[in-house]
Amino acid sequence: MSQTQFSSTQTPTKFSHQLPPGPRGYLLLSLPKIQQDSLGYLSQMWQEYGNLVRLPVVPSYTFYLAAHPNYVEHMLSTHQERYSKPDLFNKSMSLMVGQSILTSEGDFWLKHRRLMQPAFHQKYLENLSSVMVSCTESLLEEWQQKLDNEVIDIVPEMMRLTLKIVGLALFNKDISVESSTLGQAFREAFNYVSYKINNVWTEPLWIPTSRNLRFRQAKQILDRAVLDIINSRRQNPLETHDLLSMLLTAQDEVTKEGMTDKQLQDEVITLVAAGHETVASALSWTWYLLGKHPDVAANMQDELQTILNGSSPTIEKLPQLAYTRRIFDESMRLYPPSWGLPRVALEDDEIQGYFIPKGTIINIAQFIIHRHPEFWENPDQFDPDRFLPEKVNQRPKFTYFPFGAGQRICIGKSFALMEATIIMASIFQRFHIELVSHQSIEPDATFTLRPKYGIKVKVRKKVK
Numbered sequence: 001m002s003q004t005q006f007s008s009t010q011t012p013t014k015f016s017h018q019l020p021p022g023p024r025g026y027l028l029l030s031l032p033k034i035q036q037d038s039l040g041y042l043s044q045m046w047q048e049y050g051n052l053v054r055l056p057v058v059p060s061y062t063f064y065l066a067a068h069p070n071y072v073e074h075m076l077s078t079h080q081e082r083y084s085k086p087d088l089f090n091k092s093m094s095l096m097v098g099q100s101i102l103t104s105e106g107d108f109w110l111k112h113r114r115l116m117q118p119a120f121h122q123k124y125l126e127n128l129s130s131v132m133v134s135c136t137e138s139l140l141e142e143w144q145q146k147l148d149n150e151v152i153d154i155v156p157e158m159m160r161l162t163l164k165i166v167g168l169a170l171f172n173k174d175i176s177v178e179s180s181t182l183g184q185a186f187r188e189a190f191n192y193v194s195y196k197i198n199n200v201w202t203e204p205l206w207i208p209t210s211r212n213l214r215f216r217q218a219k220q221i222l223d224r225a226v227l228d229i230i231n232s233r234r235q236n237p238l239e240t241h242d243l244l245s246m247l248l249t250a251q252d253e254v255t256k257e258g259m260t261d262k263q264l265q266d267e268v269i270t271l272v273a274a275g276h277e278t279v280a281s282a283l284s285w286t287w288y289l290l291g292k293h294p295d296v297a298a299n300m301q302d303e304l305q306t307i308l309n310g311s312s313p314t315i316e317k318l319p320q321l322a323y324t325r326r327i328f329d330e331s332m333r334l335y336p337p338s339w340g341l342p343r344v345a346l347e348d349d350e351i352q353g354y355f356i357p358k359g360t361i362i363n364i365a366q367f368i369i370h371r372h373p374e375f376w377e378n379p380d381q382f383d384p385d386r387f388l389p390e391k392v393n394q395r396p397k398f399t400y401f402p403f404g405a406g407q408r409i410c411i412g413k414s415f416a417l418m419e420a421t422i423i424m425a426s427i428f429q430r431f432h433i434e435l436v437s438h439q440s441i442e443p444d445a446t447f448t449l450r451p452k453y454g455i456k457v458k459v460r461k462k463v464k
């Protein structure tokens with residue numbers, strides 16, 4: 001699958017009109033089968049046709065698969081103004097989160113990105129590290145009381161933990177407890193949006209199916225509860241350093257305008273949605289990989305012993321947990337939570353001699369690029385040392401992009417990396433996480449790349 005010369009900086013004056021290769025005929029009738037195993041299908045297409053594949057669904061709807069770092073650079077960085085997120089993504093997602101930084105484009109997006117960026121600055125995030133440590137420690141207390149030596153599914157445990165952290169970090173409320181109606185509403189709404197994104201044809205929301213009714217009720221609860229939090233915070237500003245307090249006072253540098261309550265509501269819901277399932281999926285895969293690779297787990301244990309020696313991770317110590325961090329990086333290479341980034345071409349374009357007509361939907365296939373044999377030796381092998389600085393410097397920049405790239409790069413990247421390192425270090429110092437043998441582990445490409453049947457582990461307290 002060799003690549004011909006590619007220049008991403010040239011602006012094409014005349015398009016070649018040569019379409020990329022791909023299967024003959026339309027995919028319409030095969031869609032249900034493809035949706036059952038989209039990763040398998042896309043990987044097969046890439047193997048058969050190469051790094052850019054044309055997949056016509058119906059005459060007016062064509063889909064491209066892009067699986068090379070040069071395409072990432074072109075679409076997400078050097079020519080990002082020619083691409084946006086497609087309607088299918090923005091509309092489905094906005095059913096839950098409204099018009100927000102995640103689902104908007106153009107001036108609205110830029111204004112909100114500028115308003116929100118300071119809240120994610122390292123110096124403010126550092127205040128949140130103690131929340132992350134104490135949430136993880138209270139989970140471990142629970143494990144010790146109720147689950148020591150028990151077999152559990154680690155995926156919902158990680159979801160619960162990251163939901164708790166994001167709720168406390170954002171607005172100082174624990175929404176992870178079973179009794180939290182807000183937490184339940186989030187889960188309901190989230191499942192609905194995943195269903196919408198993963199199915200091209202679904203019943204419109206106005207039809208009163210039980211799925212639609214459940215979603216509408218959940219959305220009402222979400223909106224009401226988040227608005228109540230905003231109102232009460234406006235009336236009694238707290239001396240807290242949570243993200244909401246930053247967003248409430250954020251002002252545009254030029255116009256001095258802030259966000260309306262409705263906009264704040266949408267952004268808060270967005271941050272909970274974007275900020276917990278991603279981290280939880282990545283951590284779940286990390287426990288799986290550590291369970292499969294005792295040698296790596298032993299190295300991690302040594303690092304934690306040397307740097308932390310049983311104490312809780314602190315913000316000052318995090319940079320020294322370099323091996324732990326490399327494990328997380330490598331885990332997101334093999335199992336990237338955002339497995340394929342969706343884009344639509346806003347104008348006719350050309351990449352590597354291939355024509356991309358305006359309106360084409362493109363899946364930038366992170367999960368294929370992260371294992372592309374041109375850039376990764378033994379790509380399926382788990383090896384955290386691929387992320388030693390000298391090795392990272394040898395690879396082209398866009399071979400690894402778990403947080404996206406360009407102007408839409410994840411705003412929560414530093415939050416997520418800090419959170420993951422703290423959780424990994426805190427859990428691993430106190431508990432053995434042993435994989436249960438003979439279980440079927442399969443990635444499921446829904447909203448994030450989740451383990452389809454969960455990951456069963458036995459949690460066992462470490463003896464000091």
Ligand code: HEM
Binds near residue numbers: 278403
């Ligand atoms: C391991 C964890 C995470 C991963 C892998 C991840 C991945 C991503 C990716 C790939 C994008 C870009 C999507 C695109 O360009 O189509 C993105 C955007 C975004 N992420 Fe994350 N994310 C993570 C954690 C978080 C956290 C913790 C938060 C917030 C607390 C967050 C909030 C957002 C938001 C608001 C956007 C939209 C940014 C914009 O369009 O300007 N993410 N994320």
